[in-house]
């Protein structure tokens with residue numbers, strides 16, 4: 482069972498969660514990491530980890546989706562203190578945009594300045610292959626454009642401005658570092674625009690052709706709400722998609738997309754992603 486949908490939180494709600502987490506760990510994380518579908522094993526790399534199940538944290542949404550573990554892993558990786566979300570909650574589960582972004586504001590209160598967000602996504606760009614990694618350079622927020630932005634409602638000035646800019650939602654500086662690291666490691670890194678849709682149904686071929694026509698390179702059901710809230714409170718963001726499947730753009734292609742395929746390909750990308758992340762972390766101040 483998911484907790485009741487909640488649309489508004491007070492500053493004190495976020496503080497209560499941050500206080501609880503502080504009471505359960507000695508680490509003072511400055512980097513946040515959100516792991517998408519199939520990418521949970523990455524958290525096993527974190528050293529001296531304190532584990533906190535989401536259910537125990539006041540107001541935290543907890544995911545019931547297969548492939549999403551549902552706990553915080555707070556510890557050390559490549560010289561940094563990291564707070565990692567092993568699994569995230571999604572809008573399609575019935576949570577509000579405010580609930581799915583709640584953890585990002587809590588990370589901010591804990592001292593996080595840089596957020597690395599990962600996800601599984603369907604490839605739309607015809608040059609992409611299943612198993613590719615993509616650096617997100619910009620996004621299309623279909624849920625937000627149609628009215629459900631995570632910042633809707635009274636602005637909490639403690640976090641940021643009423644009308645935050647999204648002109649550079651993904652840090653150009655950190656994107657440059659990511660590109661350089663991928664090059665040094667000999668990893669192919671695609672780049673592109675991520676389209677956020679509500680899900681949980683996968684897109685029809687007509688929807689994929691539409692998304693392609695408006696410039697999307699990949700499509701998925703997460704990330705963008707968290708990135709908006711992270712930018713609102715001044716974090717620098719890196720977004721990485723694992724392209725777990727190629728989307729279907731023709732009727733009668735005989736092809737289907739499945740969650741199993743997404744998880745399977747996600748698992749295969751984990752070793753590359755671990756390599757990439759460790760090297761990125763070494764280059765971040």
Ligand code: HPA
Nearest residue numbers: 601602603700701702743
């Ligand atoms: N569509 C939407 N979300 C996804 C996909 C997809 O094809 N693959 C992984 N997440």
